[in-house]
Amino acid sequence: MTAAPAAEPAIAIAGLRKVYRRGRKETVAVDGLDLVVRRGEVFGLLGPNGAGKTTTVEVCEGLTQPDAGDVRILGRRWGQGEDDALRARLGVCLQETHFQEKATVRETLALFASFYDGGADVDAALDLVGLREKADDRQSQLSGGQRQRLAVATALLGRPDLLFLDEPTTGLDPLSRRQLWEVVRGFRARGGTILLTTHGMDEAQQLCDRVAIVDRGRVLAIGSPAELIRSLGAEHFVDVECTDTSAVGTADLAALPDVAAHELRPARIVLTVRSVHTALAALLALLRERGVGVQGLATRHATLEDVFVRLTGRTLREETTP
């Protein structure tokens, strides 16, 4: 990996805008996005489908020409005569790539290895993604997870400083997903920087040092997963199903200890709380006192999904309709 001034970020995006035109219809994919990815971090773009994540990554990769904005990758801009040198320092895993069906894993990697002057190590890449045993299998014999790991291996071949992973685990089974997460962690441990997009909140929470929550082509919030969750004001949810809540008022709920927010429905109470054990004990006592029967109880940690819901009023699984 090439040494660089510590202050210089891996990616610096300012005022990025991209509009897709088809006939008379215009779709604003990215609408004034600002972002800085520091060296050595795993940075996640988290947002629903259509939020502009892929477009942003493709602009960073030099595949898509932005309509406006300044994008600097490892201190350089695309189209200034240094593109090949820049590409040699990037590893890219697109959302979808069909490698040649009849080529084996090793042959595919050997092809990509030839593109890098430093002499990329095919065996090392095979080991990194755990495909050594599949090295002589053809593309058509690989499972979805193995294909995806092969795609990541082609991205790692040139020993990049910066790795782009566009929804690397979408459609994978839990085991394949975990294997890929390990690859990402290993790359980071060796000092690499990663920009990944995902619409999986658990993936962002598990993998990312920092996350940008993106919606409708803009960044709504940036921070570490813990910071973003803390910004909710409370980190736990208490969800109680009851017989009938008419005997309870919203003022009663607000008066409970450690409650940050509350929601009162005819047969359900949802509290956002800072501390589960104090709030829950007080709530159960209140319900007993008012004669309300408890039929179900669940508590859970707040997630990035809750942050997204708080910021947009929608869930991550809902499509963005620009």
Added chain:
Amino acid sequence: MRLRVVVAVARSTFREFWRSPDALFWTYGFPLVMALALGLAFQPGPPPQVPIAVVADADAAALLAAEPRLLVEPLAADAADRALARGRVAASLRRQDGGLVLRADPTRPDAESAVLLVERALRAEPAAPAIAPLRREVEDRPGSRYIDFLIPGLIGLNLLGAGMWGIGFNLVQMRVGKLLRRLAVTPMRRSEFLFGYLLGRCLLVVPESAALVGFGALLWDVPFRGSLLAGLLLVAAGGLAFAGLGVLVASRARTLEGVGGLMNLVQLPMWLLCGTWFDTSRFTGALRWFADLLPLTHVNRALRDVMLEPQGLLDAAPTIAGLCAFAAVCLALALRWFRWQ
């Protein structure tokens, strides 16, 4: 069978088609364009003349000239043989042992017409039997038959097919599968990719062509009379020219339907007009000009030269150079227009 399902499938199939503008064009637009072009090329008129070589016999030549459907070419003996071998004439007539000998390979298009027309012309002249009795001979000497004409043409056609299907179609497949896009974000240069790709494909055309030559020699004694090196270079240059054309055709297309249509557009005229199946040197006017523009015309002509006649490298050099130049132009345009995604 449930009609509801049949109707639903039919509707979705039709909708898919209707919403693909390139499929629409190649289904409705292209046949109309072809009908117009062919309609203009083959306007109704008198039936075409059948060319025949007459060897050094003024009497016979004069006799045959009375038949308006025969195009009589007085030629020396070896020139007549060559013209017959190359398909420029359908038959040759010469005086031999006090009679007239009409030689033709009956498998050749037009040969039967030529024989019938000659017989009719001689019958029309009461004095003809006195001049000479007519004897028919089947042209079966290696190098002069229709099969000898056909094999070089098939090699040319094969080169065209390799460029179109092997390269053009394949490239679009790689584009559709987003492999080109993945390659575009590596430090690989465009020119490296295109030249490497061409090299990989062009290496195939040499053994392919050699197999056709060997097959013809083994089964039918099809000769190879010229320089082998010239043949090899011609095949390589022809392969390169069509590979360049294949890359150019595939440089923008985003769908397999789109590139399929473009390939048809490029291939169909060459299939018909470049002298693979019959001699096209008698084309006149715009058709002649157009056929001469097509690279397959030159590949076929030069391949026949080097296979059927004792030609050397120097004879083939202009064609080889021309094909390389054609490939260079195609590749330069393709590099400029090439779409990676």
